[in-house]
Amino acid sequence: MKSFVLSWRAPAGASPRAPALARPGLSDRTLSWLFVGPTVVLLLAFNIFPLLWTIWLSFTNYRANRPGAETLWLGLANYRRVLGDEAVWENMRTTAHFLCWSISLQLLLGFGLALMLNRRFRSHSFWSTAILLPMMLAPAVVGTFWKYFFEPQYGIFNRIVEFFGGGGFTMLGDTQLSPWAIVLVDTWMWTPYVMLLLLAGLRSIPPYLYEAAEIDRASEWTKFWRVTLPMVMPFIVLALLFRTIENFKMFDLVDQLTNGGPGSVTELASIHLKREAFEKWRTGHASALAIILFVSIYGLSLVAVRFLEKVKQR
Amino acid sequence: MSFRKSKTAIAAGVFATAALMSAGAQAQQKQLTLCWAAWDPANALVELSKDFTAKTGIQMKYEFVPWPNFAQRMLNELNSKGKLCDLLIGDSQWIGSAATEGHYLKLNEFFDKNNIKMADFMPATVLGYSEWPKHTPNYWALPAMGDAVAFTYRKDWFAKPELQAEFKQKYGRELAPPKTWDEFKQVGQFFQGRVIDGKKVYGAALYTERGSEGITMGVTNAMYGYGFEYENPKKPYDMKGWVNSASAVKGLKLYKDLYDCCTPPGHSNAYMTEDLDAYKSGQVAMQMNFIAFFPGIAKDPQVGGDKTGFFAIPKGDKQFAQLGGQGISVVKYSDKKEMALEYMKWFAQPTVQKKWWDSGGFTCLSSVLNAPGFDKSTPYAKVFLDSMKIVKDFWAEPTYAQLLLAMQNRVHDYVVAGRGTPQAALDALEKDWEEVFKEDGKLK
Numbered sequence: 057m058k059s060f061v062l063s064w065r066a067p068a069g070a071s072p073r074a075p076a077l078a079r080p081g082l083s084d085r086t087l088s089w090l091f092v093g094p095t096v097v098l099l100l101a102f103n104i105f106p107l108l109w110t111i112w113l114s115f116t117n118y119r120a121n122r123p124g125a126e127t128l129w130l131g132l133a134n135y136r137r138v139l140g141d142e143a144v145w146e147n148m149r150t151t152a153h154f155l156c157w158s159i160s161l162q163l164l165l166g167f168g169l170a171l172m173l174n175r176r177f178r179s180h181s182f183w184s185t186a187i188l189l190p191m192m193l194a195p196a197v198v199g200t201f202w203k204y205f206f207e208p209q210y211g212i213f214n215r216i217v218e219f220f221g222g223g224g225f226t227m228l229g230d231t232q233l234s235p236w237a238i239v240l241v242d243t244w245m246w247t248p249y250v251m252l253l254l255l256a257g258l259r260s261i262p263p264y265l266y267e268a269a270e271i272d273r274a275s276e277w278t279k280f281w282r283v284t285l286p287m288v289m290p291f292i293v294l295a296l297l298f299r300t301i302e303n304f305k306m307f308d309l310v311d312q313l314t315n316g317g318p319g320s321v322t323e324l325a326s327i328h329l330k331r332e333a334f335e336k337w338r339t340g341h342a343s344a345l346a347i348i349l350f351v352s353i354y355g356l357s358l359v360a361v362r363f364l365e366k367v368k369q370r
Numbered sequence: 371m372s373f374r375k376s377k378t379a380i381a382a383g384v385f386a387t388a389a390l391m392s393a394g395a396q397a398q399q400k401q402l403t404l405c406w407a408a409w410d411p412a413n414a415l416v417e418l419s420k421d422f423t424a425k426t427g428i429q430m431k432y433e434f435v436p437w438p439n440f441a442q443r444m445l446n447e448l449n450s451k452g453k454l455c456d457l458l459i460g461d462s463q464w465i466g467s468a469a470t471e472g473h474y475l476k477l478n479e480f481f482d483k484n485n486i487k488m489a490d491f492m493p494a495t496v497l498g499y500s501e502w503p504k505h506t507p508n509y510w511a512l513p514a515m516g517d518a519v520a521f522t523y524r525k526d527w528f529a530k531p532e533l534q535a536e537f538k539q540k541y542g543r544e545l546a547p548p549k550t551w552d553e554f555k556q557v558g559q560f561f562q563g564r565v566i567d568g569k570k571v572y573g574a575a576l577y578t579e580r581g582s583e584g585i586t587m588g589v590t591n592a593m594y595g596y597g598f599e600y601e602n603p604k605k606p607y608d609m610k611g612w613v614n615s616a617s618a619v620k621g622l623k624l625y626k627d628l629y630d631c632c633t634p635p636g637h638s639n640a641y642m643t644e645d646l647d648a649y650k651s652g653q654v655a656m657q658m659n660f661i662a663f664f665p666g667i668a669k670d671p672q673v674g675g676d677k678t679g680f681f682a683i684p685k686g687d688k689q690f691a692q693l694g695g696q697g698i699s700v701v702k703y704s705d706k707k708e709m710a711l712e713y714m715k716w717f718a719q720p721t722v723q724k725k726w727w728d729s730g731g732f733t734c735l736s737s738v739l740n741a742p743g744f745d746k747s748t749p750y751a752k753v754f755l756d757s758m759k760i761v762k763d764f765w766a767e768p769t770y771a772q773l774l775l776a777m778q779n780r781v782h783d784y785v786v787a788g789r790g791t792p793q794a795a796l797d798a799l800e801k802d803w804e805e806v807f808k809e810d811g812k813l814k
Contacts, residue, residue, distance in 0.1 A: 117809075121449045122471060122768070143779075208635040209653075229638030231787045317580040318638050319787025320779060334442065336772040 114343035121337040134344035147328040153235055158242040159299050166250030174258045191248045199312025202241045228314055231321045238310050238322050250295045257291030289367045297360040304353050325349055401429040402709050405444060405455035408434035410666045411515055414730035422716050428709055437642060448473040456704040457713060459514055459696045462498045467768040469502035474510040475700040480711055481509060486718045494761045495734035499697030511697025512714055513734035518691040518757040519591055522667055523547055523656045525679040527566055547681035551595060551624055554684045558632030561655035573632030574656040575648040577641055580782045583774055584641035587692050588658055589781050593621030594762050595686025607807050614796035622792040626785045638786045660694040664750040665730045680753040693761040769810050776802035
């Protein structure tokens with residue numbers, strides 16, 4: 057250890073500004089490339105190359121299940137077909153419904169829970185942990201057991217509703233109710249995540265701001281509106297961004313819960329994409345759809361990031 | 371330990387390891403992997419194949435995949451030219467794609483050399499499981515597991531005197547297994563919501579699954595019965611007026627009526643397993659399912675024995691049943707094709723086919739099926755024989771997956787989600803299929 061320390065000590069009289077010149081062995085630049093290199097290689101191999109490959113495939117008629125067939129260049133035909141497909145637009149509307157409602161509910165409930173847990177009360181730790189449990193489960197598991205909860209003959213969900221005087225419905229078999237079923241389950245699962253983010257935001261607000269507000273005799277509402285909300289806003293936007301990205305590509309939970317049915321009323325864009333790519337094997341067509349979805353998510357994310365920056369600057 | 375002793379010990383160790391490794395490699399060499407779906411007949415085949423191992427010394431290894439993942443798992447394996455399976459018992463609809471893409475070994479020469487004649491097998495199974503192109507003598511599989519859709523019913527409920535009397539009063543006939551779709555609907559309605567032995571029960575468990583092939587395997591039984599055709603018999607791929615004919619519309623509408631009137635609540639995404647569950651748990655009076663499940667039902671402690679009867683798909687204007695079942699093929703990418711062919715040669719023998727039937731498999735060999743007393747050999751043998759005479763299969767084109775998913779979507783949208791009309795659903799289906807064939811270059 058001693059020799060190691062000694063070997064890294066700058067020679068006497070050397071300028072403190074240039075210690076690197078005096079180091080033996082690898083330069084800083086080489087070292088930094090050594091550290092970053094593997095990540096860059098992996099990123100190129102597993103992210104950038106597949107993306108470029110998908111872009112190329114989206115202009116062809118390639119089918120992964122018919123590798124021997126001739127691959128033809130189709131230009132923009134796949135894109136035109138995807139954008140002109142009424143089924144795709146219906147999937148987009150379904151996705152938009154799912155996104156809007158699930159994220160609104162998660163923000164609303166998550167914020168409420170965060171405000172509640174921001175105060176100290178008895179069994180605070182227990183409730184904090186209990187609330188976090190749903191988000192610790194795998195989405196496929198959540199989808200599977202909620203499917204049983206919604207089972208009309210023995211499911212607990214219908215039993216509870218019957219207890220309160222409702223009942224006689226089939227949550228997953230009804231075209232009116234099933235879009236709400238996926239919103240409900242997603243909200244159940246991911247509200248704790250939003251709560252966690254917003255709780256971090258609430259805990260980061262300096263107490264002196266509330267003290268100053270109290271000196272000014274501000275009401276509780278004014279404190280919330282003028283101090284809490286603006287200070288938590290970056291975290292809200294962050295939660296919105298994360299949840300939008302996640303829910304736009306939501307697959308496993310809905311696949312297990314409804315598999316896109318009944319009919320196609322819960323067929324989100326991601327499920328449609330999977331069917332095109334790995335069930336119908338229209339690889340070129342599916343690649344075009346994937347690129348369109350990617351651009352949509354990227355666009356939405358850009359808007360959210362811009363908004364986040366604006367909020368931070370205030 | 372002395373140096374000499376330790377040297378001897380090391381040498382012995384090395385020798386033992388080498389011997390073990392060589393034995394392992396030899397065992398690997400003399401081993402075949404057979405891929406199929408994970409269900410009762412697969413277990414019967416495991417038992418049967420022990421005879422093959424005893425006779426040839428070739429060990430059998432199995433890769434059984436649950437039905438919901440079977441197609442995707444196996445088609446991925448074939449598309450990636452994988453060597454996992456030496457033998458594959460693949461679905462009838464895969465034959466077009468497997469033959470066109472060269473996934474299966476062509477068997478004509480092998481059949482000729484070993485005196486295996488396709489004329490010895492039930493014609494519907496040869497057409498459905500072995501031939502591509504259809505109606506040509508090009509064979510890619512040996513018919514292995516005959517199957518079709520049929521029904522089970524609760525014989526004990528049907529026999530209840532009070533229900534018999536009530537049914538007769540209401541419909542003017544005996545409460546018996548339905549022979550026509552109209553009778554089926556009446557029986558379904560009769561049982562729907564009725565309390566039997568203190569439990570609320572329902573009419574029938576039908577196929578309604580959306581994700582893979584379920585609702586198509588169900589609805590086609592009703593649609594064939596009223597005249598649905600895939601194409602003009604005289605002009606291939608000419609579908610307008612055949613797929614969406616008035617008679618096809620009638621069949622589709624009937625299936626929706628049955629779904630609405632007679633299935634248990636929440637039965638909106640049900641296929642083989644869900645129907646079995648509904649039946650075995652005593653929820654339904656009648657169950658649609660593949661005949662392959664009938665041996666298991668006949669032996670079931672809750673509903674088996676005298677409690678269950680079997681009947682073939684009812685008649686509409688005509689009578690047809692959806693073909694199930696599979697042929698056994700040799701995967702072209704296997705390194706053990708010779709051994710795999712040896713298995714096939716063994717499996718095709720009449721004595722083995724007889725044992726196959728006796729152990730719970732469904733042979734396609736005519737000599738076994740036409741043997742005296744066959745129809746009385748099990749409670750479901752007659753239904754199997756009758757059903758195999760009226761089978762019809764879905765497209766087996768290389769693009770079958772696209773054709774299937776289009777039908778799944780259109781039919782589920784109408785039957786389960788209740789969107790649109792049957793005519794609109796079939797018009798849209800006909801357009802979808804036209805587009806698929808145009809894309810595939812088979813239509814201009």
